[in-house]
Amino acid sequence: MGGSVSGRAHQILRNALDEANFRKLAAIENPFLHQFVAEVIELCQPSRVFVCTDSEEDKRFIREQAVATGEERPLAIEGHTVHFDGPKDQSRDREATKYLVPKGESLGSAFNQIDRDEGLAEIRELLRGSMRGHTLIVLFFSLGPVGSPFSILCVQCTDSFYVAHNEILLYRTAYEQFRREGKGAEFFRFVHSSGRLDENMVSVDWRKRRIYIDYITNTVYSVNTQYAGNSMGLKKLALRLAIRKAAREGWLAEHMFIMGVHGPGGRKTYFAGAFPSGCGKTSTAMTPGETILADDIAYIRNINGEARAVNPEIGIFGILKGISPDREPLIYRILTSPGEVIFSNVLVKDGRPYWLDMGRELPKEGVNPWGRWWEGKTDEEGNPIPPAHKNARYTVSLHPLPNCDPELDNPMGVPLSGIIYGCRDARAYVIVQQGFDWLHGIIAYGAALETVTMFTVLDEGKEEINVMAVQDFLSISVGEYLRNYIEFGKGLREPPAVFGVNYFLLDENGEQVANIHERAVWLKWMERRVHGDVGALLGPTGLLPKFDDLRAIYREVLGEEYPRERYERQFTIRVPENLAKIERVERFYQRHVPDAPEEVFQVLGAQRERLLEAQRRFGDRLSPFQLEEAA
Ligand code: OXD
Numbered sequence: 001m002g003g004s005v006s007g008r009a010h011q012i013l014r015n016a017l018d019e020a021n022f023r024k025l026a027a028i029e030n031p032f033l034h035q036f037v038a039e040v041i042e043l044c045q046p047s048r049v050f051v052c053t054d055s056e057e058d059k060r061f062i063r064e065q066a067v068a069t070g071e072e073r074p075l076a077i078e079g080h081t082v083h084f085d086g087p088k089d090q091s092r093d094r095e096a097t098k099y100l101v102p103k104g105e106s107l108g109s110a111f112n113q114i115d116r117d118e119g120l121a122e123i124r125e126l127l128r129g130s131m132r133g134h135t136l137i138v139l140f141f142s143l144g145p146v147g148s149p150f151s152i153l154c155v156q157c158t159d160s161f162y163v164a165h166n167e168i169l170l171y172r173t174a175y176e177q178f179r180r181e182g183k184g185a186e187f188f189r190f191v192h193s194s195g196r197l198d199e200n201m202v203s204v205d206w207r208k209r210r211i212y213i214d215y216i217t218n219t220v221y222s223v224n225t226q227y228a229g230n231s232m233g234l235k236k237l238a239l240r241l242a243i244r245k246a247a248r249e250g251w252l253a254e255h256m257f258i259m260g261v262h263g264p265g266g267r268k269t270y271f272a273g274a275f276p277s278g279c280g281k282t283s284t285a286m287t288p289g290e291t292i293l294a295d296d297i298a299y300i301r302n303i304n305g306e307a308r309a310v311n312p313e314i315g316i317f318g319i320l321k322g323i324s325p326d327r328e329p330l331i332y333r334i335l336t337s338p339g340e341v342i343f344s345n346v347l348v349k350d351g352r353p354y355w356l357d358m359g360r361e362l363p364k365e366g367v368n369p370w371g372r373w374w375e376g377k378t379d380e381e382g383n384p385i386p387p388a389h390k391n392a393r394y395t396v397s398l399h400p401l402p403n404c405d406p407e408l409d410n411p412m413g414v415p416l417s418g419i420i421y422g423c424r425d426a427r428a429y430v431i432v433q434q435g436f437d438w439l440h441g442i443i444a445y446g447a448a449l450e451t452v453t454m455f456t457v458l459d460e461g462k463e464e465i466n467v468m469a470v471q472d473f474l475s476i477s478v479g480e481y482l483r484n485y486i487e488f489g490k491g492l493r494e495p496p497a498v499f500g501v502n503y504f505l506l507d508e509n510g511e512q513v514a515n516i517h518e519r520a521v522w523l524k525w526m527e528r529r530v531h532g533d534v535g536a537l538l539g540p541t542g543l544l545p546k547f548d549d550l551r552a553i554y555r556e557v558l559g560e561e562y563p564r565e566r567y568e569r570q571f572t573i574r575v576p577e578n579l580a581k582i583e584r585v586e587r588f589y590q591r592h593v594p595d596a597p598e599e600v601f602q603v604l605g606a607q608r609e610r611l612l613e614a615q616r617r618f619g620d621r622l623s624p625f626q627l628e629e630a631a
């Protein structure tokens, strides 16, 4: 470390680290890294420091400490553990997550922001001494395959072995890559502290929970929280920094899955899909018969005129609610077999985890995030306490999964043939449709994406526009973000086909018009569309599947007949509902996005004209049987 580090940082590290850990840190010859770790130590005052390399021994230490500290408890099945977050700390906290914005700058009214100096002073005060009695764990990661042109290096400092354990399951460790890059290594930085803990190892000061993002130094601070979505730097906190970097460098960092859809003759076609949190992203990527490459985040670059994508992660931090042997057979099997799995916020009884809607009766008592639980237990206000939290989660690595795509670690990524936007819209959009071209698709399905917020965020149940399902994570203005997206498509030889899906469409009686298993059919249809194997119908909001094509795929994939009436219910264009949707979206852009690209209004305006024309000819309801074949 010698000459390259200031004397002061050197002294702090020498005093705080034992010989073995000091040597590990010193072996990376990067003065900025040493300075950063020294600053964290000086501010947070940990009692010990552990530096995690890529070795199995270091990873084992983290797993063991997660249990030894009581942050996790072992379960009956080998490799399974459970962690409980505090009762008020079980989802992403939008309110407490803010950008630190220098004086004179603003990200726009759609953002939660605070003056940078004020925010830094506040968070530093909250972090001061926060690691007393705790171990500071220093971890090195690569978002994306190690050494790939897509990848971003990261350093995580945390005093939670649970956070560290999650991250070694979800991300590629890159200690050796840091050593190779030495002085030249640039990296994102994350500082997390759970703060004061009670006897259950739960953050006491959750009211002072803060997650502050400093895009000037690519550093994120998170304190007095444990929920992984708030505390794990590499997930949505890193995505925020990556989105900014991507827009400046002309690539895309997205809230998307990546999957291989298997077509006729052994063909495999890659799709990426953006869905708001809790709206079917992981479950689509885990569709039986297909392969999963990413379930939450994708980096997409133009490589020699082709859109190629990698997963910055190597694991899943997934939602448990609704995972049953019938609905999600692949994930259910993984969660009930030996192997490394961290469960959070479930009900535990006799060493077994239970979650909501798991397709079996739950025990009448056990232990859950609210302590000892029994059926009928109520909180202080007399409200019933559920057996498990709605946002209970599991963490697993992708590599051991039988359906893991073999290209997961390809440093050049996989070629993307299609992009899917999934909204949560009860009223308007049909079940699946294809955009006329890149611009129409990304605006009409992506930029106009409407949803209802789910239990993954604290303000559940709100109808809103969630631009490209990434709105929560944007760190640049919506206008700048969309401009980059539009330009990205223009730079490609052949942009991916763009699709819009809406699993949540209801009929006039409020019944779902589709079931979960039909996703498999729509994926196969999209795959065939990309290759021109099937035709389409020309609708006012996009290109629609033809009945005979879907009927054939139904038989093949589900072994079922597809009734004409079902097709008509799923694909009838509801004209007034679609017109109202356009109005809501236009209003959003007029009010909140002063720098919205002109193309947004052009695409929406043309869609309105097509809908009005259809209404003149056919009335308010346009059956797919009335549509003409697309050219
Ligand atoms: C997630 C989220 O956990 O988006 O992936 O909340």
Ligand code: MN
Residues within 6 Å of the ligand: 255, 277, 296
């Ligand atoms: Mn997500």
